[in-house]
Amino acid sequence: MRSTVQREIQEAVAAYEDKPRDQWLFDYPAQVGLTGSQVWWATDVGIAFARMEEGFDSALKDYNKKQITQLNSLIHMLLGDLTPGDRQKIMTICTIDVHARDVVASLITQKVTNGQAFAWLSQLRHRWDEETKHCYVNICDAQFQFSYEYLGNTNRLVITPLTDRYMCSICS
Template sequence: MRSTLRNLIPQALGTYEDKPREQWVFDYPAQVALTCTQIAWTSEVGVAFASLEKGYENALKDYNKKQIARLNALISLLLGNLSAGDRMKIMTICTIDVHARDVVAKMIQTKVENSQAFAWQSQLRHRWDEGKKHCFANICDAQLLYAYEYLGNTPRLVITPLTDRWAPHTSPCPDPVPCVPPW
């Protein structure tokens, strides 16, 4: 299962731009589609920041408009006939897309100007490393290898500013990793 996910993710990324995303999502299992949309979001925000740094002042605003259009296209799908699995996949991607839209909107509002800003670095950013043939999750200066664990086609927690924070006093430490408080 893990090797299948690891093999499907780069295939899905390779076809991500071939058709509208609201069609592309039906080509892959839920976990692959969700992971790839998160990888694409990281990459696309990176491109927007690169354009912003080159002087294109509306780069993030234009990307945010694209996010909203994509989200509306997925919402339109939810109004139609879908199998239970496809409906769950689309709803889950919508949940993650809403958070991604809100992150970009807040960066626009607070006038974030480069990819090194904490507002961006503090986000969970997925990326595919073509050289290592692996997916990584980055946040701040931490980099974790994506474990390709089975997540299933289930709903995700709605991400709010409160759920987006890590609360060390309420989070159990996973064994065998020693629990060292960040302070």
């Protein structure tokens, strides 16, 4: 079971840019799509920071606009006809995407310009390591290998500043 989840996440992360995200999500089970989305969120923010260092001052704002477009697309999908499983998957991804959008908006407001700022490092960030073929979860200076345990297609708690502070206090 764990090796299947790992293999599916690897495939999903590799295929993410092959088609629009709102179509890509239907190619994978909920947990895989959610994890792949989180990997690509952290990757895209890292790319935006790299572009800012190259002189593209609006890179994070541009990415925030992309996030809003992606979120609006998912919301539009929720207004349509979906299977119960797909509806749950899209609602869960929307929950995570709203938090991701708010994090990026906060980085913009705080004028964060690089990926070494605490405001970014204190976020729960997923990443795929192509060399080891594993997903890792980072927060602050802690790194954990993803366990690939089956979580199913379940609700996620809404992420608030309080839950963010709790996660950050675990690292301290």
